[in-house]
Amino acid sequence: MTALNRGMAGAAILASLGMSSWTACAAESGVAKAAGGASLRVCASTVEAPYSMADSKGFENRIAALVAEAMGRKIEFVWSKQPAIYQVRDGLDKNLCDVVLGVDEGDERVLSTKPYFRTGYVFVTRTDEADIGPSWKDAGKSDFNRFAVRFQTPAELMLKRLGKYEENVSYGLSLVNFEDKRNKYTQVAADKLVSEVASGNADVAIAFGSDVGPYVRTSSKPLKVTMIEDDFSLEDGTKVPLHFNQAMGVRKDDEDLAKALDAAIEKARPQIDELLKAEGIPVLAPNT
Structure with a gap:
């Protein structure tokens, strides 16, 4: 990465904008x-x-x-x-x-x-809905189909491994009002990830724990945070750290x-x- 990692596991984000004031x-x-x-x-x-x-x-x-x-x-x-x-x-x-x-x-x-x-990637779910386990594979359960995630993070890689990425692309872009991500930094706001789950628009948010923890705490809808085990790897066996x-x-x-x-x-x-x-x-x- 070109700036703060915040648990991004080396995801490539292009810092193409000029210096700010x-x-x-x-x-x-x-x-x-x-x-x-x-x-x-x-x-x-x-x-x-x-x-x-x-x-x-x-x-x-x-x-x-x-x-x-x-x-x-x-x-x-x-x-x-x-x-x-x-x-x-x-x-x-x-x-x-x-x-x-x-x-x-x-x-x-x-x-x-x-x-x-020290923190890691978490699942955010509603307490009144189906439980989710601590493995990344648990997001593949049939109960979960719509996911709120940030771009270019291990969360997106999980969805790809689970075969749920393509069906989630349009929804993910809607979280930033279909704003073009090319040549600029566009990211889903952390509070948006949480509010989408609280409102029922998303079944699960997959996010870095410190991104979403404060918003889960203040959510008007009771939500659950589940720390994901550090057991994720790509199809070729390359480990992607989650903690x-x-x-x-x-x-x-x-x-x-x-x-x-x-x-x-x-x-x-x-x-x-x-x-x-x-x-x-x-x-x-x-x-x-």
Whole structure:
């Protein structure tokens, strides 16, 4: 990928747009600030809910603030109006900011920190409908025919393996109003995935756990989240990971900052875990 992975398992997404305007500002309401000291410049998108939002209330905005506080630094978000997939290329690599959240641990484009949480792909279903099991193969049951998924993710690959992709294409495009995906980044909004299941338009949503957890928590219709086992592979036997450690990324030559972030993540881990639980984000060990 060309920017944040967020459990995308290396899916190819073309970052073909030009650099967006970036604006730096210290976080205000609802985000802690350390008195004095250096700032921690964090790349942030205004359009990446539930992770990052213009009011600094995205759950990763708040995690960044906890880590900055543990470092004794003032949090400074460097904002972009583009999706977060452009943050490494247009923000971090251009020295406009120093930290990117939500990269898969070991992302080769950055020097990644130790993870601050681990999650994976999940099924979202209605509690009053048929149960679904924890294997990706369970989505192949006859009870499930319409799936809300994001483009270019393992969820699409699952549907292809199950023989349910072609019949789902038109529905999937309807989730973005049939907007052309060529030469631009077009993605299904995370809250849309959940609302489609809640309304009965989709039988199942298949999504990254942290994409949908906060919206499942606040859904007016009771929904169930089932973590999918990490047992998915392509027809040729190539394994497609479904569980991912989520880390922070810095420039590869910024080893001192990476070490400082590692220490701060450990210091703030109890507060981070509490925040994730409150947001309804399904987590895997070591969080559980």
